[in-house]
Amino acid sequence: MTGAEDNEFIADDWATLQQLLYRDSWNEEIGRHRSPYVFRGLTSTDYNLKTSLQQFVGDSEEWDLEIHLLRNFRHYALQEIDQPESPFHLMALAQHHGLPTRLLDWTYSPTVATYFATRGSSDEDGVVWAVDYKAAHQLLPDHFQEFLDKLGTDVFNAKMLDDLMRLVISQSEQESGRISDRQTLPMLDVRDIIEEFSKQRGEDYVVFFQPPSIDQRIVNQAALFSSTANPRTSIDEWLKRHPDLYWKIIIPSERKREFRDKLDQANINHRTLFPGLDGIATWLKEYYRPAER
Numbered sequence: 001m002t003g004a005e006d007n008e009f010i011a012d013d014w015a016t017l018q019q020l021l022y023r024d025s026w027n028e029e030i031g032r033h034r035s036p037y038v039f040r041g042l043t044s045t046d047y048n049l050k051t052s053l054q055q056f057v058g059d060s061e062e063w064d065l066e067i068h069l070l071r072n073f074r075h076y077a078l079q080e081i082d083q084p085e086s087p088f089h090l091m092a093l094a095q096h097h098g099l100p101t102r103l104l105d106w107t108y109s110p111t112v113a114t115y116f117a118t119r120g121s122s123d124e125d126g127v128v129w130a131v132d133y134k135a136a137h138q139l140l141p142d143h144f145q146e147f148l149d150k151l152g153t154d155v156f157n158a159k160m161l162d163d164l165m166r167l168v169i170s171q172s173e174q175e176s177g178r179i180s181d182r183q184t185l186p187m188l189d190v191r192d193i194i195e196e197f198s199k200q201r202g203e204d205y206v207v208f209f210q211p212p213s214i215d216q217r218i219v220n221q222a223a224l225f226s227s228t229a230n231p232r233t234s235i236d237e238w239l240k241r242h243p244d245l246y247w248k249i250i251i252p253s254e255r256k257r258e259f260r261d262k263l264d265q266a267n268i269n270h271r272t273l274f275p276g277l278d279g280i281a282t283w284l285k286e287y288y289r290p291a292e293r
Helices: 014-021 052-057 065-077 087-096 110-117 133-137 142-151 158-176 186-198 216-220 235-240 253-265 277-287
Strands: 008-010 037-042 103-107 126-132 206-210 223-228 246-251
Touching: 014 110, 014 246, 014 253, 037 110, 052 065, 065 087, 065 186, 087 103, 087 158, 087 186, 087 223, 103 110, 110 126, 110 246, 110 253, 126 133, 133 142, 133 206, 142 158, 158 186, 158 206, 216 223, 223 235, 246 253, 253 277
Parallel strands: 008 246
Antiparallel strands: 037 103, 037 126, 103 223, 126 246, 206 223
16 A cells, blocks of 8 residues: 555555565566665664664764774774774674664575564554665766676675775875875874775765674565765765655554564574574573463
């Protein structure tokens, strides 16, 4: 059922939900169902698509905190992990462990997104956002698109973004005659790459990229991240300027429990999405929760 907006749909029942989750997935070029969409599930329609960094900075306008957070995360994380391969690897790792970053979590899996949308209060409608990442990447700066075309892919990974930014910075330094000191100052490297990423184009853009397979949770959730070039821009605002790139599925509050039970039977649950003892415990609490009366 269509909602108040042309790109908003309501999943009144399980069958309708399945149709909506896989709409526009047919790829005529390859003759297979390969959706160009990525998904994000939220437990309430009142929630926005602000990043954790935007929420952390709030009205303070202290956006330089991003680099301070990453610098110190790198410093203390070296006690627990190997040094990240690239600034975007570092950012993905920080996001994965709860540090405020400019990244937002998405998944290739519509059912994983639905699981997250059906959690939380049964008094609030949930929502699944779907964004056409291939079309979004058509709005990237030309050299971003050329880089993807050369590699024959539609989406970046953390290493590819790092390689691209290093090429851009290297070209800029050669043209200006500057000598780089990044080999001895690695955090300047992170800062410069992030700043270069942010200034590639006057108009804001969104990049979707695959994180390193940090742990099994990343793999099981079919995760990827998005980042706007300007950390101040929320994807909500950006999508309003590009309404043809997205749609939303509203999950009525009274359908949440039913949909979650059916996802559990399809092996989409906390135990599989969050491997480990904590995931098992959360799944068991949900599985054996007494029926609502």
